[in-house]
Amino acid sequence: MLRTVFWFTYFWLFQLISTLFLLVYFLLGLLGLKKSQREFLLCITRAWARQLIAIAGGRVEVSGLENLPVRAGVLFVSNHQGAFDIPLLLGFVPGLKGFVSKKENFRLPIVSIWMKLLHCIILDRKDLRQSAQAIARGIRDLQAGRSLVIFPEGTRSKSETMLRFKEGSFKLATRSGAAIVPLTIDGSYRLLEGNRGRIRPGTVRLHIHAPIILSGLPAEQKNDPAELVRGIIASRLPGRQP
Numbered sequence: 001m002l003r004t005v006f007w008f009t010y011f012w013l014f015q016l017i018s019t020l021f022l023l024v025y026f027l028l029g030l031l032g033l034k035k036s037q038r039e040f041l042l043c044i045t046r047a048w049a050r051q052l053i054a055i056a057g058g059r060v061e062v063s064g065l066e067n068l069p070v071r072a073g074v075l076f077v078s079n080h081q082g083a084f085d086i087p088l089l090l091g092f093v094p095g096l097k098g099f100v101s102k103k104e105n106f107r108l109p110i111v112s113i114w115m116k117l118l119h120c121i122i123l124d125r126k127d128l129r130q131s132a133q134a135i136a137r138g139i140r141d142l143q144a145g146r147s148l149v150i151f152p153e154g155t156r157s158k159s160e161t162m163l164r165f166k167e168g169s170f171k172l173a174t175r176s177g178a179a180i181v182p183l184t185i186d187g188s189y190r191l192l193e194g195n196r197g198r199i200r201p202g203t204v205r206l207h208i209h210a211p212i213i214l215s216g217l218p219a220e221q222k223n224d225p226a227e228l229v230r231g232i233i234a235s236r237l238p239g240r241q242p
Contacts, residue, residue, distance in 0.1 A: 049091030057201025064208035080151035
């Protein structure tokens, strides 16, 4: 229980402190130091994400770093076991990346500012027009060389068993032509969701799979790569996935 209280206290204290970092970020922009601004954003978000996992007692094992494409503008596709997935990917997958995220996350004070700086995409599945606009923006971002992360399950599985992928999750890839990099997360739910809302130490494994180039796939997979990607992600999870 003490670890849980300390973690949430740290989370919100850091948000207050991070307002100073935001001032530095915007100052770099005013001075025209765009490259330094991006490097500063990467440094702060990566350090914050790693600290969140370290304070939770998470031990992270990463494999497949050699599979990362040299250029940015890729679509990372990951299973979604728990709340720690976002800091895990921010902290341990190199490079800046935004997330396709539900609108509720953008209501968090200060956190929402950092999400906007990372070019996260707001998705409201109850509003078809807004969803279409969000997808269009994501396509433009990928084509401009920004990387994005999607969780096709649409919600946390809170276990090692993957949920079915949502229809239309891969429109960002099929319409932008961006390479898909599947990610397998194994064990993140054990840090929180598997403990009735209490944070406990645990080991999390993250595997980065080889990129998938849609133009090189057969026609049926090129237009709907969901099952192919889901099978690749499942190959690194224990047990048989439904």
